[in-house]
Structures are given as structure tokens and as C-alpha cells.
Amino acid sequence: MFIGYLLITLSIAGIIYFALYKADKKMYGVIAAVITLVISISVYKLFLEQIIAKSYGGSMTITVPEDTRFYGITWKDDDLWIGWYDDALKECIFKEDSKYNILQGKITVKNCHPIALTK
Numbered sequence: 491m492f493i494g495y496l497l498i499t500l501s502i503a504g505i506i507y508f509a510l511y512k513a514d515k516k517m518y519g520v521i522a523a524v525i526t527l528v529i530s531i532s533v534y535k536l537f538l539e540q541i542i543a544k545s546y547g548g549s550m551t552i553t554v555p556e557d558t559r560f561y562g563i564t565w566k567d568d569d570l571w572i573g574w575y576d577d578a579l580k581e582c583i584f585k586e587d588s589k590y591n592i593l594q595g596k597i598t599v600k601n602c603h604p605i606a607l608t609k
Contacts (some may be wrong), residue, residue, distance in 0.1 A: 492534065495542075499530040511577060540587070541568050561604050569595075575604055 505521040508581045510519030528568035533568075544565060552572060554560045562573035570587040586595040 492539075492542075495534055496531075499527060502530075503527050523603075542572055544568065545569075556581070571595075573604075575602065 503526040506526055507519040510516070510522060523596055539550055551584040552563075552570075555574060557578060558574040558576050559574055562574070564571050572585055572587055574583045574585070575581075576583060580603070582599040582604055584597040584599075
């Protein structure tokens with residue numbers, strides 16, 4: 491999905507560059523095309539990646555933090571919530587996955603003993 495999004499973004503940036511190139515404003519065309527690409531890729535990484543992965547079959551990767559064990563994941567509307575268990579602190583941590591830690595929720599349950607991780 492990212493490739494399709496990138497192709498559309500490159501097409502739009504190319505049209506902007508070509509329009510300004512025809513108007514003898516080559517430098518403005520380059521600047522406008524670069525700004526379009528930076529904004530578009532930032533919007534994808536910050537906001538659209540999860541929505542596309544959930545709704546249109548895209549993909550994304552999540553890394554489990556060191557010294558924790560993964561035990562659950564769920565969608566709540568368009569938000570992805572991940573559950574980790576910290577053995578050292580005996581805490582269950584539910585964290586909303588969001589890129590660059592923007593608008594990210596976190597819930598910590600003290601003295602947690604998840605049944606899914608018992609031996």
C-alpha cells in the first residue's frame with residue numbers, strides 16, 4: 491500500500507514541479523515538490539499507516555520492548571493497543587501504538603498476573 495501512496499505522491503509532486511517549471515519558476519517548483527513529498531510521507535507515517543494496515547490490508551511492524559513479554563494486541567476503532575508484561579515490576583502495560591509517540595495512551599496495571607503467561 492505504501493508503494494501506491496508513494497506513486498500518487500510522486501505524481502502530484504511532479505505535476506506541481508512541471509506547472510512551476512512551465513511558468514519559469516524552476517527553483518519554486520523544486521521547493522514545492524520537495525515540501526509536498528516531505529508532508530505527504532510524514533502524514534503517512536504519523537497518521538495513515540495504521541488505518542491502511544487495518545482497513546486495506548497493509549502491513550506494519552511492532553517491536554516488543556526489552557525485558558517484557560508480549561501477550562495481547564487489539565484494535566479499538568482505528569487505534570492499535572498492545573499488551574506487554576514486565577516480569578521485574580509485575581506490571582501489565584497496555585500501550586497505544588502511535589508513531590513518534592504523538593498522542594499515545596498508556597495504561598499500567600500494578601501487581602498483574604496475566605493468565606495467558608502462566609506456566
